[in-house]
Amino acid sequence: MNGSPLVIASNRGPVGFVRDESGDVVERRGVGGLVTAVGGAVRGREATWIAAPMTDEDRARIGTPTPVALHDDCTVNVHFADIAPDKYDSYYNEFSNRILWFLHHHLWNLARPPEFGDEQRAHFDAYREVNERFAEILAREATPGAIALPQDYHLSLVPGMVRARRDDLRMAMFWHIPFCPPDQIGVIGDWGPALLEGMLGADVVGFHTEWWAANFAACCNSVLGAKTTEDTVTHLGRTVRVAAYPIGVDIEGITAEAARPEVARAREDIDRIAGDRKLLLRVDRTELSKNILRGLMSYGAMLSRRPDLRGRVTHLVLLTPSRGDVPEYQEYTRACVARADAINARFGTPGWKPVTLEIEDDFARTLAAYQRYDVLLVNPVYDGMNLVAREGPVLNQRDGMLVLSANAGAAAELGEAALIVNPFDTRDTTMAIERALEMEPSERAKRAAELRKLAPGTPPREWLDRQIEDVSRA
Ligand code: GDG
Numbered sequence: 001m002n003g004s005p006l007v008i009a010s011n012r013g014p015v016g017f018v019r020d021e022s023g024d025v026v027e028r029r030g031v032g033g034l035v036t037a038v039g040g041a042v043r044g045r046e047a048t049w050i051a052a053p054m055t056d057e058d059r060a061r062i063g064t065p066t067p068v069a070l071h072d073d074c075t076v077n078v079h080f081a082d083i084a085p086d087k088y089d090s091y092y093n094e095f096s097n098r099i100l101w102f103l104h105h106h107l108w109n110l111a112r113p114p115e116f117g118d119e120q121r122a123h124f125d126a127y128r129e130v131n132e133r134f135a136e137i138l139a140r141e142a143t144p145g146a147i148a149l150p151q152d153y154h155l156s157l158v159p160g161m162v163r164a165r166r167d168d169l170r171m172a173m174f175w176h177i178p179f180c181p182p183d184q185i186g187v188i189g190d191w192g193p194a195l196l197e198g199m200l201g202a203d204v205v206g207f208h209t210e211w212w213a214a215n216f217a218a219c220c221n222s223v224l225g226a227k228t229t230e231d232t233v234t235h236l237g238r239t240v241r242v243a244a245y246p247i248g249v250d251i252e253g254i255t256a257e258a259a260r261p262e263v264a265r266a267r268e269d270i271d272r273i274a275g276d277r278k279l280l281l282r283v284d285r286t287e288l289s290k291n292i293l294r295g296l297m298s299y300g301a302m303l304s305r306r307p308d309l310r311g312r313v314t315h316l317v318l319l320t321p322s323r324g325d326v327p328e329y330q331e332y333t334r335a336c337v338a339r340a341d342a343i344n345a346r347f348g349t350p351g352w353k354p355v356t357l358e359i360e361d362d363f364a365r366t367l368a369a370y371q372r373y374d375v376l377l378v379n380p381v382y383d384g385m386n387l388v389a390r391e392g393p394v395l396n397q398r399d400g401m402l403v404l405s406a407n408a409g410a411a412a413e414l415g416e417a418a419l420i421v422n423p424f425d426t427r428d429t430t431m432a433i434e435r436a437l438e439m440e441p442s443e444r445a446k447r448a449a450e451l452r453k454l455a456p457g458t459p460p461r462e463w464l465d466r467q468i469e470d471v472s473r474a
Helices: 033-041 085-104 118-141 158-165 182-188 191-199 210-224 251-258 261-274 292-305 327-347 363-372 388-395 426-438 441-454 460-473
Strands: 006-009 015-019 025-029 047-051 066-071 074-080 147-150 170-174 204-207 232-235 238-244 278-285 313-320 355-359 375-378 401-405 419-421
Touching: 006 118, 015 066, 033 460, 047 118, 085 118, 085 182, 118 147, 118 158, 147 158, 147 460, 158 170, 158 191, 170 460, 182 191, 182 210, 191 210, 204 210, 204 460, 210 232, 210 238, 251 363, 251 388, 261 278, 261 313, 261 363, 278 292, 278 363, 278 388, 278 426, 292 313, 292 327, 292 426, 313 327, 313 363, 327 355, 363 388, 375 388, 375 426, 388 401, 388 441, 401 426, 401 441, 419 426
Parallel strands: 006 047, 006 147, 047 074, 147 170, 170 204, 204 238, 278 313, 278 375, 313 355, 375 401, 401 419
Antiparallel strands: 015 025, 066 074, 232 238
């Protein structure tokens, strides 16, 4: 094992436990980018991972740490925090996802939502309580010399709470999503200073891009009156390093996954769906910030203005179910399905289905589709990094093009090779998809080679090492 022991805390753990059809308890890979990122980063290290329980089988393990072999050289001890389901709903669905996620991805139409009344104050109380649970376990489990790694917006208060209990611990918080600018943070009133001060309990606060790091520092300055430099924030006598640590792809992990027989089987099916047509692919959670609806609108607009492309392209939309308990997500997912149906009804023919939209958790299918696409559409409204934009080019076998939102963190590194779009401009997106589908082979090959070079980025292991080095210096 290398280096100091790590204690990671994140809402979702690296795996969850479920019973399969035969009644056996099995591990299931956690959904979402955080698990991909941090799971890949712990190779070769000793780690404890504190997470919220999601299933009955997870809950059955509360109080009994479970060893999970994440890689050949890494077994993590997973601790599920004791969080009652109703508290979890309030902390996760209501405060984290309906308030913080919306704030940082600019998802509110401020003329109506949000409304902050007694109900939302109770959600903040639940958020604080759950953060307290994580902080208690972290402070208890971290051996002297360990490095604490609280992750993401669900746990903003944890660094401050751990600092109050264990001033000896070195701590790097990583924030996986965008951070809003100062003119937005005021929307959440007094919660703003509480959350910022909580994060400043860490020694290092990391983001995927300079853009989000600068927004955070500017919020600390305008809300807390903190002093800032290019890479520090000083508040109440403590100086915290605030910097960009862009993550890349766990090449070893994803290549091994892609070599599994399930992927080869899924590939046959994807080949059947695509046939000899061009494949336009999107891979996302059922997530408002991913801008799935405008993506479908742009594709529909392309079929409308370019009858000659009808029947020559297929759009595969692979969505992993996410946040199904949140009303805005239910409504948005319904709208996406309805839009796909409308495109099929308007343009479909007996031999051609313009859009295939699937909502399921099937990682093998995602990997198979990465290999086969001709154009990958990644057009989020805002996105911390977006790993799909990196994983696609790593596995693609057809000189596929990437249409990428200017507001995805990934654009900072892939911008030269991808076709960059304004995610709010459906006309711009339509034209970029068209251009990507019809690009001359020579330009396509050149850009694809550039994408293959840039997409891997900093390996997760190195991404974490950089934070650990900086936290050790702090
Ligand atoms: C957050 C931030 C940031 C795909 N299909 C399935 C599946 N996937 C994997 C992908 C990819 C991950 O899910 C999605 O990662 P993203 O980065 O694109 O997006 P978020 O989930 O929003 O991630 C994001 C990231 O954290 C890391 O810091 O990049 O900005 O929003 O790895 O391959 N996973 C499973 N089943 C599937 O069917 N389990």
